[in-house]
Amino acid sequence: MEKNIDFECIEECSQCCIEREYYPSKEFGKIGVLILPEEKERMEKLAEKKGLKIKILPRIGTSKLKNSKPEKILAYQLMGTEKNGNTCPFLDTNGTDKSPHGGFPCKIYKERPLACSAYPLIESNPVTLDQKCKFCKEHGNTDQNINSEMESLLKIKEQMMPDESSIWRFATNVGEPEDEKIMKHGWILEDVS
Ligand code: SF4
């Protein structure tokens, strides 16, 4: 019988709280941490309590008609503090404290967004782990014990199931200086054809 390996962060790693990626392409700029609509206010309050300035942009929206802008926001995103979009504002990179596995600690760990508790799970059917995560790189497709991460992801998926006809994605215009000319800003209608 194949032995399950419990998911555990790699010693001293904080990569997923630092590095942001272009998604779905450079045109859309780098994405922030996914925030559900009901989490937005809580994140803003937590930031205020910690004396942090945060920037939350919309991420996915829906509209009934193709030629109108989104009427409903399905998800927001918490942008990084660096000009190129990297580094979550809640990551404590200056203090002396460390996370349990020796990386930079999250200032709101117990109250972090659902997307952070789900990570590195990025798809639930079939189960897919983000290959950029250091743990996943080291353990490949091993059958991990990822029940809690899976549960969080399922909740996210349920929330993001659009019942309207058109889906829009917000281009952040955030990324590396050399990509400035490629990146767009604002709502772009998803091509679902
Ligand atoms: S990239 Fe993976 S191993 Fe590294 S901190 Fe994130 S979840 Fe943990």
Ligand code: SF4
């Ligand atoms: S909220 Fe915390 S866990 Fe999530 S990306 Fe930011 S620092 Fe990392």
